[in-house]
Amino acid sequence: MSFRRIEDAPSGKTALVRVDFNVPMADGKVSDDTRLRAALPTIRALQAKGCKVALLAHFDRPKGKRVPEMSLRQIVGALGEVLEDDPVVFVDDCVGASVKSLLDLLPSGGIVLLENVRFYPGEEKNDSEFAKQLAANFDFYVNDAFSAAHRAHASTEGVAHLLPAYAGKQMERELDALEA
Numbered sequence: 444m445s446f447r448r449i450e451d452a453p454s455g456k457t458a459l460v461r462v463d464f465n466v467p468m469a470d471g472k473v474s475d476d477t478r479l480r481a482a483l484p485t486i487r488a489l490q491a492k493g494c495k496v497a498l499l500a501h502f503d504r505p506k507g508k509r510v511p512e513m514s515l516r517q518i519v520g521a522l523g524e525v526l527e528d529d530p531v532v533f534v535d536d537c538v539g540a541s542v543k544s545l546l547d548l549l550p551s552g553g554i555v556l557l558e559n560v561r562f563y564p565g566e567e568k569n570d571s572e573f574a575k576q577l578a579a580n581f582d583f584y585v586n587d588a589f590s591a592a593h594r595a596h597a598s599t600e601g602v603a604h605l606l607p608a609y610a611g612k613q614m615e616r617e618l619d620a621l622e623a
Contacts, residue, residue: 446618447609449485449585454492456582457546460485460611461598463588464500464518464556473521480525485587485611490552497546497555497581498522499537499598500588507564515559522556531556538563538576546580560598567596574601587611 452458462482467474482498489496503513519533530553534545537557545555560566565573574597578584584606586599594600602608610618 446615447607448615449488449492449609449611452489452492452494452583452585452607452609455494455551457495457497457580458489458583458585459497459499459577459581459602459606460489460585461588461602462498462500462611464498464515464522465502466518466521468517471517473518476521476525479518479522481613482587482611483525485585485613486526486554488612489585490554493551495546495549495551495553495555497542497557499557499560499577501561501566501598502559503561505559505561507561507567509562513559513561515556519556526554529554534558538573538579543580560596563597565597567594569595569597569601571597571601573597574605578602578605581606583607583609585609585611587613 463478466478486496502515505513516533519531523531532555534542535558537560563573584602
């Protein structure tokens with residue numbers, strides 16, 4: 444099995460990284476940060492390449508509607524702790540001008556958490572126009588969400604056809620294990 448790894452990705456570019464941040468919550472706080480920690484090797488590898496890192500995830504099942512209780516905003520603090528207080532900027536969308544504006548201001552190695560991709564009905568439908576909107580602000584795509592990789596959604600399958608695609612460190616471990 445041959446696949447492209449982060450080491451093969453370009454340096455100094457902007458990466459769209461699909462992660463699994465569908466974390467358990469209790470009383471409005473992340474109760475288990477295992478999934479956040481699992482993304483750390485991929486984030487650090489991209490930062491070492493001087494890339495801007497945009498993290499894209501789903502949270503729960505909002506069925507294509509904005510549901511405030513399902514916003515990824517609520518995990519920013521826990522993610523910052525995992526990243527040892529490396530600043531995490533949250534943007535309340537995952538497509539469009541607000542994302543582009545923020546990315547333009549983000550320094551090399553900067554991290555942005557995008558809003559819940561499932562707030563858009565085009566995500567679960569693997570809508571090609573939505574996939575184009577997701578890809579529009581990025582130079583390449585990294586899939587580090589093995590747990591969601593089996594789904595043909597815009598953020599897992601659609602974007603991978605539009606941008607050069609690479610396996611994140613967590614995905615790499617899973618694929619290497621399957622090959623062994």
